[in-house]
Amino acid sequence: MAAKKxxxxxxxSAEELLGFYREMLLxxxxxxxAGQLYGMGLIGGFCHLYIGQEAVxxxxxxxxxxxxxxxxxxxxxxxxLACGMDPDGVMAELTGRAGGYSGGxxxxxxxxxxxxNFYGGHGxxxxxxxxxxxxxxxxxxxxxxxxxxxxxGDGASNQGQVYEAFNMAALWELPVIFVIENNQYxxxxxxxxxxxxPDIYTRGQAFGIPGEPVDGMDVLAVKAxxxxxxxxxxxxKGPYILEIKTYRYRGHSMSDPAKYRTxxxxxxxxxxxxxxxxxxxxxxxxxxxxxxxxKAIDKxxxxxxxxxxxxxxxxxxxxxxxxxxxxxxxxATA
Amino acid sequence: xxxxxxxxxxxxxxxEGTLAKWLVKEGDTVASxxxxxxxxxxxxxxxxxxxxxxxxxKIVIAEGTEGVKVNAVIAILVxxxxxxxxxxxxxxxxxxxxxxxxxxxxxxxPASPPQPNATPDWPEGTPMxxxxxxxxxxxxxxxxxxxxxxxxxxxxxxxxxxxAYKISQGMLDEFGPKRVIDTPITEHGFTGIAVGSAYAxxxxxxxxxxxxxxxxxxxxxxxSAAKTLYMSGGQMGAPMVFRGANGxxxxxxxxxxxxxxxxxxxxxxxxxxMPYCASDAKGLLKTAIRDPNPVIFLENEILYGRNFDVxxxxxxTVPFGKARIWRTGTDxxxxxxxxxMQYALEAxxxxxxxxxxxxxxxxxxxxxMDTGAIIRSVMKTNRCVTVEEGWPQGSVGSYITxxxxxxxxxxxxxxxxxxxxxxxxxxxAANLEKLALVTTDEVIAAVKQVTYR
Numbered sequence: 001m002a003a004k005k006x007x008x009x010x011x012x013s014a015e016e017l018l019g020f021y022r023e024m025l026l027x028x029x030x031x032x033x034a035g036q037l038y039g040m041g042l043i044g045g046f047c048h049l050y051i052g053q054e055a056v057x058x059x060x061x062x063x064x065x066x067x068x069x070x071x072x073x074x075x076x077x078x079x080x081l082a083c084g085m086d087p088d089g090v091m092a093e094l095t096g097r098a099g100g101y102s103g104g105x106x107x108x109x110x111x112x113x114x115x116x117n118f119y120g121g122h123g124x125x126x127x128x129x130x131x132x133x134x135x136x137x138x139x140x141x142x143x144x145x146x147x148x149x150x151x152x153g154d155g156a157s158n159q160g161q162v163y164e165a166f167n168m169a170a171l172w173e174l175p176v177i178f179v180i181e182n183n184q185y186x187x188x189x190x191x192x193x194x195x196x197x198p199d200i201y202t203r204g205q206a207f208g209i210p211g212e213p214v215d216g217m218d219v220l221a222v223k224a225x226x227x228x229x230x231x232x233x234x235x236x237k238g239p240y241i242l243e244i245k246t247y248r249y250r251g252h253s254m255s256d257p258a259k260y261r262t263x264x265x266x267x268x269x270x271x272x273x274x275x276x277x278x279x280x281x282x283x284x285x286x287x288x289x290x291x292x293x294x295k296a297i298d299k300x301x302x303x304x305x306x307x308x309x310x311x312x313x314x315x316x317x318x319x320x321x322x323x324x325x326x327x328x329x330x331x332a333t334a
Numbered sequence: 335x336x337x338x339x340x341x342x343x344x345x346x347x348x349x350e351g352t353l354a355k356w357l358v359k360e361g362d363t364v365a366s367x368x369x370x371x372x373x374x375x376x377x378x379x380x381x382x383x384x385x386x387x388x389x390x391x392k393i394v395i396a397e398g399t400e401g402v403k404v405n406a407v408i409a410i411l412v413x414x415x416x417x418x419x420x421x422x423x424x425x426x427x428x429x430x431x432x433x434x435x436x437x438x439x440x441x442x443x444p445a446s447p448p449q450p451n452a453t454p455d456w457p458e459g460t461p462m463x464x465x466x467x468x469x470x471x472x473x474x475x476x477x478x479x480x481x482x483x484x485x486x487x488x489x490x491x492x493x494x495x496x497x498a499y500k501i502s503q504g505m506l507d508e509f510g511p512k513r514v515i516d517t518p519i520t521e522h523g524f525t526g527i528a529v530g531s532a533y534a535x536x537x538x539x540x541x542x543x544x545x546x547x548x549x550x551x552x553x554x555x556x557x558s559a560a561k562t563l564y565m566s567g568g569q570m571g572a573p574m575v576f577r578g579a580n581g582x583x584x585x586x587x588x589x590x591x592x593x594x595x596x597x598x599x600x601x602x603x604x605x606x607x608m609p610y611c612a613s614d615a616k617g618l619l620k621t622a623i624r625d626p627n628p629v630i631f632l633e634n635e636i637l638y639g640r641n642f643d644v645x646x647x648x649x650x651t652v653p654f655g656k657a658r659i660w661r662t663g664t665d666x667x668x669x670x671x672x673x674x675m676q677y678a679l680e681a682x683x684x685x686x687x688x689x690x691x692x693x694x695x696x697x698x699x700x701x702x703m704d705t706g707a708i709i710r711s712v713m714k715t716n717r718c719v720t721v722e723e724g725w726p727q728g729s730v731g732s733y734i735t736x737x738x739x740x741x742x743x744x745x746x747x748x749x750x751x752x753x754x755x756x757x758x759x760x761x762x763a764a765n766l767e768k769l770a771l772v773t774t775d776e777v778i779a780a781v782k783q784v785t786y787r
Contacts, residue, residue: 032366036385039342041404046346051367069534103567112566119533120566124557130523131558134530141486141512141536164523171518249367250383255345257378263369270367326568327602329626 012220014288016062020219021279021289022297023061024054027078028276029305030087031250034077034094034108037309038254043094047108050078052249055275056181057082059222060149060242063230067144071119071132072151074109075181075248079151083116087304091312099315103322126159128152129178133165136176136239147175147233155186157200163207166239170207173238177229178204180243181216187252188260201243211241217273247273336419337386339409341395341402344373344380351375352400353408356393363389363414370409371397386411391418452659455613455645455652462643470612470644471501471577471633474619475539477649479509482537485623486513488528489541489578498543499579499638525551525576529558532572532628539623542578545594545632559628560603575622577631580608581673581723582760582771584636591760593724595672598630599700599733605654606700608632610675612642614698617652625654634673655702659711663693666781667711669734670721671697674772677753678721681777690785700730705737712738716747717784721777726754748784753777 031049038047050057053075061082064070072079080090085101093100093111101111109123119135122128132150139146156162157180169176180200184191191198201211210232214225222244229240247269251258258266283289341351352374358364364384371382391412395402402408410418465473479485486509491498493506493516506514517524521542528538542548548555555576563571582591598606605627609615615633622629644650660675661682670678675696682692693711697703712718718738720731731752738750756770 032385035383036342039344039382039404040340041343044346071530101567102565102569105567106565110565112562112569114569119530119570120562122558124553127526127553127558130526130554131530131533133523134527134532135534136530137527138531138534138536141531161522161526164518164520165526167518167520168523168527251380255348255375255377255380257380259378263381326564326566328605329563329568329571329573331625 012223014283014286017279017283017286017288018297020058020062021276021283021294022301023058023082024219024276024279025297026087026301026304027054027058027081029301030081030091030308031077033305033309034091035250035254037091037095037312042313043108044096045107046074047094047254048075048252049250049254050075050248052269052275053181053183053216053246054078055219055222056179056216056244056246057151059219060179060226062223063226064149065146067117067146069117069119069132069135069139069146069148070151071122071128071135071148073125073128073153073156074121074123075153076109076111076121080111080113080118083113083118085111085113085116085118087308088311091308092315095312095315096317097312097315098318098322099311104318105322105326126152126156126161129156129159129162130165132178133169133174133176136169136174136233137172140172140174145234147177147230149177149179151179151181153186154180154182154184154191154195154200155189157203158186158194163203166204166207166209169239170204170209173236175233175236176239177226177233178209178239178241180241181246182243183246183248185248185252185260188256188258190260199243201241204239204241209239209241211243214242214244216244216246217275217278219275219279335413336391336416337388337411338407339370339384339411341404341406341408342373342382343404344375344382345377348375348404350401350403353395353397353402354379356397358390360390360393364411384411388413391416455617455658456647456650461646463646464641465612465616465644466639466641467609467612467615467633468499468501468638470616470642471619472503472505474616475502475623476505476508478620478623479505479513484535485537485539486515487539487541488515488517488524490517490519490543492516492541497541499635501541501638521547521550522554525554526558528574529554529572532559532574533562533570537623538574540574540576542576544590544635545578545580546590546592548576548578548594555604555628555630556601560601563627564603571626572628573626575619575629575631577619577622578633579635579638580632581634582755582767585762585764585767587762588759593632593672593722593755594630595632595700595722596724596728596730596733598632599703599730603628604701605629606632607654607698608672608700609698610637610672610696612640613644613650614652614658614696616644617650618654618698620649620651621654624651632672637673652698654699655704656698657704657707658696658698659693659707660696661692661694663691663715665691665715665785666717666719667693667695667708667715668719668721668777668781669695669697669708669731671700671730672723674721674723677772677774677777680774681781684774684778685781688787690781690787692781705734705741708734708738709742712742713745716745718746718750719753719777719780719784720750721753721772723755723772726752726757729754748786751780751784753780
């Protein structure tokens with residue numbers, strides 16, 4: 001990892017560390033369960049797991065306030081869980097059931113929550129970047145002091161519309177944080193094969209947008225960088241870029257044989273840089289928690305995930321009439 | 335408790351595969367994430383990871399076995415020291431119950447002619463004033479922006495330049511730069527920003543200098559604006575208007591002369607309006623701005639400067655999905671919209687001189703489309719000609735023709751003829767351009783053909 005290592009632990013309490021552990025573990029166990037349900041044929045189509053990248057979204061969510069917005073790509077389950085959406089509703093959407101967040105009509109890649117200010121779940125690589133900039137445009141228009149997080153990957157960072165959005169975000173000083181989750185592979189293409197300059201965080205320089213690299217396997221480093229970016233945006237100074245260097249352990253989607261990297265590379269990341277193990281070690285060595293405390297959390301999360309899976313299996317398929325609903329919103333009658 | 339490890343589906347289409355290699359053996363302890371086996375699908379060899387922890391109690395399917403069905407038990411995971419239970423065997427897939435297929439919607443001939451909404455757009459005696467289409471569009475935007483703080487106008491040259499075609503004249507002065515926003519030349523980007531702001535509750539009007547440039551932003555219009563309400567199960571959508579000049583102007587060549595009506599009309603989730611006259615330009619645009627869905631509003635540069643009577647009332651709106659009957663007649667129905675109406679009306683005038691009585695319908699909105707009005711008219715006249723500037727293949731006219739075939743076939747006394755632009759990119763040369771466009775004479779010829787004159 002080229003990113004700076006953070007040793008900052010000072011502004012994080014034991015309680016917050018435990019929270020990070022719990023949230024990251026929830027995402028990992030949820031995704032493992034989703035992978036299992038996919039294998040059983042209960043989840044169809046595309047399913048992109050977030051395993052390995054948990055610290056990114058958990059660290060950044062720790063910097064948000066009520067009303068802040070977020071939007072991301074199709075690798076979206078982790079973002080939804082981290083912003084407080086109900087695991088039952090997310091899992092039931094994965095199985096295409098009526099109890100899912102979109103009533104079964106969106107699927108893994110397309111979920112939304114107005115209540116949690118989660119604006120999707122977008123399947124066209126890069127499209128969420130102007131959309132996220134638009135969320136920030138609305139906040140600035142309303143003058144409500146909110147900020148928006150637009151998450152995208154190293155792959156999306158080569159789409160032209162990203163730079164169109166950078167230009168306008170800077171020009172209009174929009175309160176948006178561009179979060180590049182650099183997991184080093186755009187599907188099967190390693191970053192060095194797709195990207196002329198490796199440091200994506202510098203790509204805002206042409207527009208006057210500050211950016212910095214962040215160690216995405218260290219949730220505390222992510223949170224610290226996020227705080228800086230949020231403070232910048234909330235103060236009305238415009239956008240900020242965080243290039244968060246992370247790693248996905250699984251394939252691009254469930255049907256990816258992942259032959260573009262070695263098993264040893266994946267194994268090394270898991271053994272040496274795992275974000276959850278990192279927090280676990282901090283908790284144990286700092287005597288913030290005992291093995292038994294963590295076991296209790298593990299058990300609790302397993303129960304939450306199993307409950308979500310049970311709900312997702314038991315929830316009925318959408319009623320056939322639903323095929324024809326939600327195509328148009330009804331105009332208000334004058 | 336023993337856990338059955340099942341043959342996984344590793345792609346959206348996999349039904350069976352080869353268990354190429356076991357990477358664990360009986361008695362091995364495994365943790366979540368450990369690679370258990372390599373599985374070969376029709377496309378690739380994939381690694382298969384453990385979800386649960388335990389020890390491998392039994393390998394049920396030996397490596398090298400081909401044609402292993404998805405969800406067959408391939409191994410048994412037990413807790414440390416636990417024995418393998420008896421009686422494990424291939425299990426039926428646990429997939430969701432098969433849903434009965436949705437009943438297809440079959441159009442059948444209506445028992446009686448549909449009754450279109452025939453109420454006039456304004457009551458008799460309403461005071462009128464002459465206005466250009468350009469002024470009517472500006473008034474519509476300004477009135478709606480006065481009424482709703484969330485409505486804003488964004489586009490290239492809309493503010494300081496007062497609009498590339500002067501549609502937004504005076505609006506910057508009245509509403510200021512916060513609500514009348516000049517963008518850089520970056521259609522894909524600013525369209526995406528506008529859609530995002532609509533998700534968050536604003537009601538943008540996006541002006542494309544011409545709709546040819548909207549093609550740069552097509553992904554944001556279709557994938558981000560039109561589909562979100564459906565994909566979100568009704569939670570959020572994009573209440574907004576995309577408007578600008580569409581179709582041929584004069585001598586601007588192939589890349590600036592295309593009608594996009596048929597393209598956008600195809601998309602569920604979008605509404606499409608294409609006015610001809612100034613009162614419809616005003617009334618439809620006001621309705622579009624208030625509509626909670628994304629609306630494509632197709633204008634025409636040649637019509638911008640044309641004068642029409644517009645009702646001089648406070649809040650004039652025109653509903654979507656209601657065709658306007660410009661002229662009643664008995665011998666043939668001419669259906670058109672936008673600038674096509676000019677040819678349709680001219681043709682009807684000349685046909686009247688020859689004793690042919692044409693009924694002329696202006697669709698005004700293409701989605702929703704007032705097919706009821708078309709059917710009702712065709713049931714009376716038994717003949718139909720459609721008129722549009724767009725290309726013939728997959729045209730608006732071909733859709734109208736299919737609707738008539740399905741709903742009023744027995745009433746037809748002649749095949750429907752679609753008058754369209756020619757099936758060529760727009761040429762620059764004056765004589766060729768004229769030849770490429772649909773003409774009044776072609777409409778007259780088509781009417782004479784269907785009326786056997």
